[in-house]
Each structure stands twice: as C-alpha cells, then as structure tokens.
Amino acid sequence: MLHPLAAPNFADRIGFAHLTRQAFEGIDLHPLRERLLARIAEGTAQAGEGLDLSLIAQLMGEKEAGLVIQSEVLSFHQLFRTPAAVPKPGLRVLALAADIDMGGNTPIEFLLEGSDIELLTLYVTKDKGLPETLPDHDVAIVVASDSEECREALAMIEKAAPRWPRPLLNRPELIGNLDRDKLYRLLADIPGLDIPVTANATRAQLTALSEERIACAEISGELHFPMIVRPRGTHAGVGLAKIDDAAALAAYLAERQEQDFFVARFVNYANPDGLYRKIRLTMVDGKPYACHMAIADRWDIWYLNAYMAFSEEKRAEEAIFMQDFDRAFAARHKNALDEMSRRVGLDYFIVDCAENQNGELLVFEADNTAVVHNMDSPVVFPYKPPQMRKIFAAFTAMLLRHAKTAVGSAA
Incomplete structure (x- = not known):
C-alpha cells in the first residue's frame, strides 16, 4: 500500500549524463575511480558515490563489476538525486528505474540537462520493491525498459499505478509493447507503415x-x-x-x-545511390522529432559505424533532413506516425526507422531507453545542438503540462 508523500531521503550523485559526457570526451576517469574506491575502503563513501562508481566501472568496460557494486548499493539505498541546474527547482520529477546495466533505463538526465528540473531516481528492486511512503514529487515517469531484467520492477510499479498520487508517465503496462516480437503485431496493419x-x-x-x-x-x-x-x-x-x-x-x-x-x-532499403539511410526519431507527447540520420553503404547501420564525423557531404544531408523534418519526412509519414504513437501509447519513446523502396515508413524497432544526447561536437555538427535542445524543451514541457494538469484537477 502506498502511503502519502514524504520529504525525500535521497543521496546525491554526479550522475549518468555528467560521467558519460566525460567518458565521451576522452577524460580519464581513473583518478575519480581511485578517489571513490579510497572512500569506500575508509568507510566514508555515501550511497550516491557508490552508484557513481558503478557507472564509472561500466563506462570503463567493467560491466559485471559495475553491476555488483550497483546491486550492493541498492540493497541499502534506493533513492538518488541529480540536482537541477538552478538553486531553486521549478519541478521535481521521480524516475522509476530497475537494477540493470547503464543502457537498461531511460537516460533521462540527458533530456533534463540545463533545465530547472530536479531529478529523483527511485530504483525498484526485487528485494526492496516500492517504499511504503513515496518521496514527494510533481510527476513520475517509468524509465525501466522492456528487457527481461526489468519485468519484476515493471510488475511492482504496475500494481501500484492505479493508486499513484501524482501523474505517472510511460505507464509500465505499455512498455512491454516495445518487445521486438510484440511491436509488429501492434503496428502491422497501419497504412503507409512497413514493419517486418x-x-x-x-x-x-x-x-x-x-x-x-x-x-x-x-x-x-x-x-x-x-x-x-x-x-x-x-x-x-x-x-x-x-x-x-x-x-x-x-x-x-x-x-x-x-x-x-x-x-x-530482410528489407533492402537502399536508396538509388546505393546508400542506406537509418533515422532515429524521438516521440515526445505524440509528436516526432528528428534525432539523427545515419548514412552508410551498409544495411546494418548505427550512428557510430556510419562515420558521419568524417564526411562533410553526409553531415550536410543530415543537417537538411533536420531543418526540413517537419515539412518533409514528418509530413510525408504523418498518418503512420500519428497512428503508431497512438497505439504504442507511451508519452516518450524512440523509433529507429527508414523509408523503404516504396516510400513507406520502415520501422526497425522502438524503445524507451536509447540515448538521446547533446554530446556531439558543435564544431563538427553545428546543426545538432539546436535540434537536441528542441527535443529537451519538448520533453520538459510535457512534464510540466502533466504536473500542471494534476494541480488543476486537484484544485
């Protein structure tokens, strides 16, 4: 039974976005790791520092060691804070996460970067479940994924969802629809959409x-x-x-x-020029946003193996794709995208897609945990920061809208 909200007993941490950005930029994380290990050895480490150490281990390729540290920390502390960029937060968001590797929960910190939103992350574990008294928050969002390791956490959140005291986004019962073998059943008969x-x-x-x-x-x-x-x-x-x-x-x-x-x-989605174009869309509050377009001479593309940073021509095409997105790609596929968003039912999710040779929207997969970030070099990719900020602004506006709606209905 969930009792009334209470002042949150959180542990502060450096957090996912900050540490991942450092790793992405090639900053050596060894000194920080050694400092944190020393504090643990002295018995002076806080829970948030333990969780940071877990992430550093994973970023350095030591996934198993990182997960052992994380599970140990979560056995005695569940709630962590990533402070807002301002002294007085305008909104407090509660993210409901599972005890899984760093790619298994929505990396929501990136979406809130630079905002006035304070993020509390509550890990729902098999042993601890949900606390009897929830930490005070304005809006909650489920960030656990549809993977096997998150099933128990999602089931516990789903059981509590009908009595949740605040708006609850990305409802747990809908996240399972993103499974590869369920998604096509959900989307199969949408006109203009091709999903194998x-x-x-x-x-x-x-x-x-x-x-x-x-x-x-x-x-x-x-x-x-x-x-x-x-x-x-x-x-x-x-x-x-x-x-x-x-x-x-x-x-x-x-x-x-x-x-x-x-x-x-296999769907051959190569364009007449022999190149494949794979697109990542971010769906926020029912509206699609361009996240990236990877262009390569191979079908099995993801952004890193398309080597976009080494081709001015590819980047110029991606820039035009982003600039024209609303009146071009999104307009061409409006009906299919609207219906897909309606059927999936999540407030926020990511779609990897392309256009097939008949001009239909070809959907590869959808999930709620792909990384949407603003880490790319603004010198190499000058068109990306404005686009990413547009996505982040839409995400924070969605959270604010739900929080305000709840306050209005309570009044």
Missing part, C-alpha cells in the same frame, strides 16, 4: 532450417531468405547478421552459443 514480422526461433528450429529439414514459412509465414537473425535479448548489433541461405545459417549457428533468436525478413 519479428519471430522467435529456437536454435533447434534454425538448425533444422539450415539443414533444409523445414522451410522458412514454418517459423513465420512471411519469412524467407535473405533474413535477419539476432540472438534474443541482445542490443547494439551484437550477433546481428543477414543470412542469405541455409549454408550461411549453418555457419552463423556454428559461431553462436545462444539458444533463442529473433528472425525477420
């Missing part, structure tokens, strides 16, 4: 397919070679491959240990 069926396939099924004992259609009606295969539960292109035939599938399986995979038909 993503089907679960066991290792045994794929082995049978590689040995031509079963046909593609026995896994999914629309599946055929070439196909896309990835291990279930992986992100950022880990294990992702285009498989052209049964022999290639056999070779792929020989290299992988996993037992469960996602498979989908």
Whole structure:
C-alpha cells in the first residue's frame, strides 16, 4: 500500500549524463575511480558515490563489476538525486528505474540537462520493491525498459499505478509493447507503415532450417531468405547478421552459443545511390522529432559505424533532413506516425526507422531507453545542438503540462 508523500531521503550523485559526457570526451576517469574506491575502503563513501562508481566501472568496460557494486548499493539505498541546474527547482520529477546495466533505463538526465528540473531516481528492486511512503514529487515517469531484467520492477510499479498520487508517465503496462516480437503485431496493419514480422526461433528450429529439414514459412509465414537473425535479448548489433541461405545459417549457428533468436525478413532499403539511410526519431507527447540520420553503404547501420564525423557531404544531408523534418519526412509519414504513437501509447519513446523502396515508413524497432544526447561536437555538427535542445524543451514541457494538469484537477 502506498502511503502519502514524504520529504525525500535521497543521496546525491554526479550522475549518468555528467560521467558519460566525460567518458565521451576522452577524460580519464581513473583518478575519480581511485578517489571513490579510497572512500569506500575508509568507510566514508555515501550511497550516491557508490552508484557513481558503478557507472564509472561500466563506462570503463567493467560491466559485471559495475553491476555488483550497483546491486550492493541498492540493497541499502534506493533513492538518488541529480540536482537541477538552478538553486531553486521549478519541478521535481521521480524516475522509476530497475537494477540493470547503464543502457537498461531511460537516460533521462540527458533530456533534463540545463533545465530547472530536479531529478529523483527511485530504483525498484526485487528485494526492496516500492517504499511504503513515496518521496514527494510533481510527476513520475517509468524509465525501466522492456528487457527481461526489468519485468519484476515493471510488475511492482504496475500494481501500484492505479493508486499513484501524482501523474505517472510511460505507464509500465505499455512498455512491454516495445518487445521486438510484440511491436509488429501492434503496428502491422497501419497504412503507409512497413514493419517486418519479428519471430522467435529456437536454435533447434534454425538448425533444422539450415539443414533444409523445414522451410522458412514454418517459423513465420512471411519469412524467407535473405533474413535477419539476432540472438534474443541482445542490443547494439551484437550477433546481428543477414543470412542469405541455409549454408550461411549453418555457419552463423556454428559461431553462436545462444539458444533463442529473433528472425525477420530482410528489407533492402537502399536508396538509388546505393546508400542506406537509418533515422532515429524521438516521440515526445505524440509528436516526432528528428534525432539523427545515419548514412552508410551498409544495411546494418548505427550512428557510430556510419562515420558521419568524417564526411562533410553526409553531415550536410543530415543537417537538411533536420531543418526540413517537419515539412518533409514528418509530413510525408504523418498518418503512420500519428497512428503508431497512438497505439504504442507511451508519452516518450524512440523509433529507429527508414523509408523503404516504396516510400513507406520502415520501422526497425522502438524503445524507451536509447540515448538521446547533446554530446556531439558543435564544431563538427553545428546543426545538432539546436535540434537536441528542441527535443529537451519538448520533453520538459510535457512534464510540466502533466504536473500542471494534476494541480488543476486537484484544485
């Protein structure tokens, strides 16, 4: 049972955005790590410093060690504060997070950078659950992802959601819709939108397919070679491959240990110039915003392997894409984007997409935890900071609108 709100007992931390920015800019985090380790050894470290140390370990490639530290800290403290950029915050936001690696919760700190919003992050863990008395806040948002490790946290938040004393955004029961094998069912029949069926396939099924004992259609009606295969539960292109035939599938399986995979038909979305253009959209309060456009001569693009920083021509095209976005891309796909936003139902989420060769909106995936940041060099990417600030302003305006609506209805 959730009791009335109380003054928050938080621990301050440096936080995700600040530390990630330092790592991104090549600042050596070793001295800070050593200082924090020394404080732990002395027994003088605060809970927030422990959480910072966990993040530093992950940023330095020591994921397992970082997660051990994080779980240890969360066993005795759940609530952390990232202070606002101003002395007197205009709004207090409560983010509901899970005990997962640094990519498993929405990196909301980036979205609030430079604002007058104070962020409290409450970690909902299997052992601790939700506290009986919630910390005082104006608006709450679920930042845990749809991944397996977050299921228990989402279930606990969902159980408490009907009695939540303040507006609750990105409601937990809707986050599961972003699963790769659920999203296509949700969006499949939207006119002007193309989303390949993503089907679960066991290792045994794929082995049978590689040995031509079963046909593609026995896994999914629309599946055929070439196909896309990835291990279930992986992100950022880990294990992702285009498989052209049964022999290639056999070779792929020989290299992988996993037992469960996602498979989908391959869509050739190359433009007439032979280049692929993959777009990241940020959906805020039902409205799409351009986050980036990666341009490369390979289908399996993400922003880093498109090497945008090394091509003035690619950056010029991305700049025009952003400048013209509302009257070009967003206008062309307005109906599909509106209906997708309505069906997904989340207040904030990210879509990776492209345009297929018929000019339809080709959706690859959607999630609520992709990093939307303003860390790129303003010298190399002068068009990006204004665009990112536009997204951040929309996000903070959405939080404020919900907080004000709640105050108005209470009055």
